[in-house]
Amino acid sequence: MSGPRVGVFGLLGSGNLGNDGSLEAVLGYLRAQHPDAVVDALCGGPEAVTTRYGIPATRLHWYRGEYRTASRAGAVVGKGLGKLVDVVRTAAWVRRHDVVIVPGMGVLEATLPLRPWGFPYSLFLLCASGRLTGTKVALVGVGADTIRDRPTRALVRRAARLAAHRSYRDELSRDAMRAMGVDTARDAVHPDLAFALPAPRGSAPEDGRGPVCVGVMDFHGGNDDRARAAEIHRRYLEGTTRFVRTLAEDGRRVRLLTGDACDAEVVDAIIAAVDSPLVTAAEATSLADLMAETAAAESVVATRYHNLICALKVGTPTLALSYAAKSEALMAGMGLDAYCHPAREVDADRLIEQFRELESRSAELRETLAERNADATRRLEAQFAALTKALFPKSPAAATTATTPHAPARQETP
Incomplete structure (x- = not known):
């Protein structure tokens, strides 16, 4: 039968x-x-x-x-x-x-x-x-x-x-x-279905310190933001670019991640604006690829919901550029609710401050994520x-x- x-x-x-x-x-x-x-x-x-x-x-x-x-x-x-x-x-x-x-x-x-x-x-x-x-x-x-x-x-x-x-x-x-x-x-x-996917093992960086993964998005706001979509996108891109530039000026390697084909234009714009060999783009074609990238990272800053899930799933300290309440709910559920930043109003100075606090608590947050993932x-x-x-x-x-x-x-x- x-x-x-x-x-x-x-x-x-x-x-x-x-x-x-x-x-x-x-x-x-x-x-x-x-x-x-x-x-x-x-x-x-x-x-x-x-x-x-x-x-x-x-x-x-x-x-x-x-x-x-x-x-x-x-x-x-x-x-x-x-x-x-x-x-x-x-x-x-x-x-x-x-x-x-x-x-x-x-x-x-x-x-x-x-x-x-x-x-x-x-x-x-x-x-x-x-x-x-x-x-x-x-x-x-x-x-x-x-x-x-x-x-x-x-x-x-x-x-x-x-x-x-x-x-x-x-x-x-x-x-x-x-x-x-x-x-x-x-x-x-129940937790998002993506948490049921197998997590890859992180690869140790050659210099003893992993890159910072920055997940970007072709973000223009939501369904109720159509009248100011262009302004929201401009502020998001400018704030994210400044954040990436600051990391590069500090000598940090940055890997830009996407989650949809439309995000490639944002990656290209950031790479062109920062113009640093320390900033590169990952060629991820699946969540497994994204998990592998985030598992090898020191920390992650990301916008797309499933970029966040991939980083949290592999236990990497993560900061959310939140565009919807679902991202904040996800971060709260994983014990990282203090590390959310509004994608519609990116304040690069505040974002850098939150990021440095995140990294200062890296060991503690990794333990928290291991417990929440179990x-x-x-x-x-x-x-x-x-x-x-x-x-x-x-x-x-x-x-x-x-x-x-x-x-x-x-x-x-x-």
Whole structure:
């Protein structure tokens, strides 16, 4: 007999390393606990997903220009037609599965610029299709925030209500969904899925002191900052550049990290402005690569959420250039809440002061991170045990997993 048919869904293979890391964690769980599962994907970058992970994948959108601005009549018509075609495509894909998993990612948030007819619409189609076809749709370890834009909030709320199972990567996310009218009484909170990935061993630097990893981002603010996006980006870039220049002038080696393909322009701008052989760019193509870079570092200063996770996972003292409450919640959970700095208002002098304090407490903070990582591992094991019972109740793994304090979410009336 063939195993369960499992689909994975999201903006996967599209250049965002955090999204792909969440997928990798879920695939690791499926291969370890449910090796007979037949897995495929509906995603943003199907070619990349198939090449990297060896599973069949289908393009998320029928219209290939979905992520380009529609400035001509033909493009507008194409996008509109694509939304209708995707209703049928999504439902047909969902009904071929027993379970569909949305692995992590900030699918219920709008901390970065987002249009309601983009991914929120796609997520709604997925969850509605699951309800109509009887396929379980599980939002596993996802991020959420309270969304102000009414159309986006309506789509996200309805999608969450239609899902058969929900769990979140922090309390902040669960609280946000509750504030938006979703019954979260039976929804669980666990560490981000990326903490389930194996951590590499740090490589000892030749001179006895590692570089400083600085994770940068093509940051223009969030969904509510569109009117001042250019100003936010300018201040972020200027402050980060000055910080990197100060490190180089102090004789420190700096490794610039990214988390999405769009961040390359920021790396190029900083390297050109600082103009020092001590400042180099890492060529990371996965969270494993980012973890290897941060494991070899003396300390890390980073903006992107999953840059932070990689550094914290390997136990390197880290300072967050925080662009959303999720970063602050993550840092607090790992015992580093004193080391957050606002990405929208980068003050280079204050940032340097915080950084020097961070390094002065390096040994103490490494011990704290080791303890918090051990706890995260235990909590994620409970998450996967609960997921097996919720989604694969007839599997042998479900009969042997320990009972967890959280029951799977019940389906709600939309």
